Amino acid sequence: MGALMARGRFPRAGAGLAIAFAFALAGEVAAAQTLRYVALVDGGTQAGHQVVVEGDDGVTRSEFIFKDNGRGPELKEEFTLNPDGTFRSYRVTGTSTFGAPVDETFTLADGVARWTSTSGRGEQPVGPGAQYSPLGGSPAATSVSLAALAKRPDGRLPLIPSGVLSARKVAEAEVRKGGDRRTVQLLAITGVGFSPSFAWATDEARPRLFAYIYPGFVQMIEEGWESNADALEEVQKRAESEALVAMHGRLAHRLPGSTLIRNARVFDSEHARLGEASDVRLRDGRIDSVVPAGTDADAADHVIDAGGRVLLPGLFDMHAHVSRWSGGLQLAAGVTSLRDMGNDNATLQQVIAEARDGTLVMPRIVPAGFLEGESAQSARNGFVVADLEGAKKAIDWYADHGYRQLKVYNSFPKQILADTVAHAHARGLRVSGHVPVFLRAQDALDAGFDELNHINQIMLNFMVRPDTDTRTLERFYLPARETADLDLDSKPVQDFIALLAEKQIVIDPTLATFEFLHQREGQITPIFAGVEDHLPPDVQRSRRAAEMDIPDDATGARYRESFDRMVEFVGRAWRAGVPVVAGTDEVPGFTLHHELALYVRAGLSPAQALQVATWNGAKYSGVLDTLGSITPGKVADLVLVDGDPTADIGDIRKAATVIQGDVAYYPAEIHAELGVRPFAQPLRAVPGTTK
Template identity: 30%
Template sequence: MKKLALLAACALFAVTGSLALPRMALAETWAIEHVTLIDGTGHAPQADMTVTVDGDRIASVGPSALAKSKGKVIDGHGKYLMPGLMDVHIHLHGGVDNRTDTNESRTAALASYIYSGVTTVYDAGNQVDNILPLRAAERAGKILSPRIFCTGNLITYPGSHGSGMAVNVSDFEKDKDKLDRQIAEQQPDIIKLTLEEEGWGARPMITLMPEQLLRDVIRYYNLHGIRTTIHVSSELRAEEAIFAGTDSLAHPVIQGPVSDSFVKLMGAKKTPFASTLTIGENYSRLAEHPEYLDQPLYAASFSPADRATLKTKVRAEYQARMWTAWMKLMTPVAEENIRKVWAAGGVVAAGTDQSSGPALQRELELLVAAGIKPFDVLTIATHNGAVLLGKADTLGSVEPGKLADLLLLNADPTASIENVKNIAFVMKAGQIIDESKLPLAGGPQKRRFTP
């Protein structure tokens, strides 16, 4: 029945056009000349470069003096070209509560990512009727949205973390049919599992997934060609997840400072993990500095009513919660853990655990605050996201043959991470986004760049 309902939902989007956006125009041929290139791979910025785009792919990258430009020419003097940003841990919803979470509001949330320079997202757990039709609509070109990769329902043990939105598995052999149905009906891009007994901060202890079951599920999904990511919060569980065979971790260690041996492990294994600093810092930020919601990206991404609710009702709730104080205490711990792993050669990818484009921009700021250089944060927010997703062959860097998901900036992002917000244009699949057509919750915005 769930499969039939999901197929019906997808058909409804296709027939009614309820996402209310036209199919994207065919991509063209572009030459972005005399630009400073930050290619996402960790290569030093390259001045006076020309990048050509043919259709949805990058055709060539090289010095402007040697380039043979064709198609529409864009003068990149004084500008900086980099890959589109990636948020590799979101949970898509729209508005600030269940009453305002609709298909329309979720589409507006997706638009906020594109507006903020994010061209790829990974939804790490959601109600399938919410996320799967949107993934289908994005891939069919029916909505202006970042590329959507998703888990659908995550996998966990009964009573464990996230069991309310998960396929619950207690015995691998007996419950294998549940995994088969999830794979067939939801076609997850990456499956997310949880290894979390909680019991920290203000949380009570809960049931933990047995380690052997974790190993069996990871192996089963990998044998079906599907990567895995694991929700963890402690060093112990992160280590167990790594040796159980996970392809990535959904969070950094946040429960306490990491040991030197764990730092060495992450440098040696190079298991990618999502940074997700913003979700914890968001509580004290709203409680103490609600004025951040007046910044341009937030004003475009949230409706006036939602911003007012956040500044009043939600802020008061956060101020009264013990969790807010706890996360304010632990966020600097997580920042230092991330910095140490990065310095040891570990693979950090940018993720927010939130549901708006501006949150990813805030994540970049927090990574810099952790002591990571802005240039390195750009790699974290682009190439490393593609590594975590297993898509580095097609996404995450400016190289010939890669998909043309690009971000042109008016100022140097290696000088200040704030300059990543100074967007000249966003390109997805070779098409320059017209911001005036984005269904943003904050209302229509002016187009930034007219070819």
């Protein structure tokens, strides 16, 4: 799940990615000039393009197409500019990443801005120099903002409907094309989303965007200059490292020596129950003792008075796709460990090393190796292979680098699946994944899968025909259409659930992610429902855009009924003894909380849902010997909650203190850094007494 420029979705690198990506793809266009950009993935495979043409009639027209993993946006725009470089008029049409229609307009006349889109409309009086921020636009739309920003003497560009954009130069580099040389600058762009974004621009008084690079995923660069992309990516990674190290220094609070947490109600994750109040002593990043409250009278270097609050083991997100900027939202949500389920291998190795060295605000990472087959719809992560020899080499690389699991993807050749799984098992790797095209989930189990990822992949078991191409958007639309009619009491469904339970096949349903199947235009995504007022205004607005093409109320009702049936399936599977793990594949932190709420809706108790996110996470990540419970000798990954999530799962949002080994994080501080209104006040460690 997740894709570049996914309209209405939170991009993996942070909410600011969409606007930064847009900046990077197209700059201010001179009269009668055509600018062309290419999008490269997987070391040079072209996956898209941007063409921007300014006509003699004063209208700029653009076309943007990006396709990866069998999906992506197709957009066309027309716009005119005011003398200050901001939009006078704007129009975009096309389709979003998952096929939803895009149709948005903006006009500015007599000091009044008016806009409409498929998710709503608005108007407001504006002063001079304010720039409209399109909801569903292509890179060319928001790239106009860079030229307008360069004209602002204060370096701040007011945005419509809300927000202020700014940019700061953080690096520069020389690029070459034959005998032509340019100096380009790397800009850190802030004011949109949860984190800064980075874009390359020409080093001029009125800069024009030259490239956007998302390290490890895509390089979008002006056509003809592609040979410079790798060098620019390395410069950018170093510049981002400086910002990330500085953020870690602001947010990480060391707890050397001993720490005493007094009067905490400890959650027993093995048995899914809340215990009596206890004193929990930590020493050098590990749990030293757990005794009845008031009985630990020894000195400690640091003391936290829990005041009867609930103490949980750190949560696991079992379906993440890590970026270097995603860790803050995870830790603020109490996620101290995550399983990465597909990434660029070099990028993931870098993130793991930086997290281990203590320079990133990042949960512990358990990597799963990504294995895809070659096709026009391939996802360009991990290794993309064409035969069994290539698959075995990829598995050997993952095993040699300490990976515990393999994830197989949509285009993997079905003819070599069983032999590939056998080799992975021989190298000590569990196997999970999407169900390869032209197979059913039952076939994947017969080939030796240990785990199934995503509820849609499970539902497709009862729907696909021999010619169903699940590399396309049909893997979303087919279960949205047909799950409503699936009889969960039927023999095929009951037999399949029984097989999952008998073989102890883990399911990673990522239910919260699939709320997008029924989300209507103008409705806030259910992931943020009830907490949207805590979020930056631009994030709220972006998450009111639908992703699926839902043409009428009847279709919307049917898709909603299908989703409800998916939730019910997970509850039935759990009660039958099928192991469940809690993963997200969406906006970090917030999605895990909603995932647990959906498990409660499926029939689990809040305590059982917490067990899934703690004990099960550690067990099926292969780290239960060191994590997953509050047990002496284990690593001190803990969450102190200002509420009781064993009674009300919604209280899981109220993390007051998160401890990761010998480091304390205060979610309120992280949220303030990311533009989020905190959910709980910090419960700080204070100096203790020594003997």
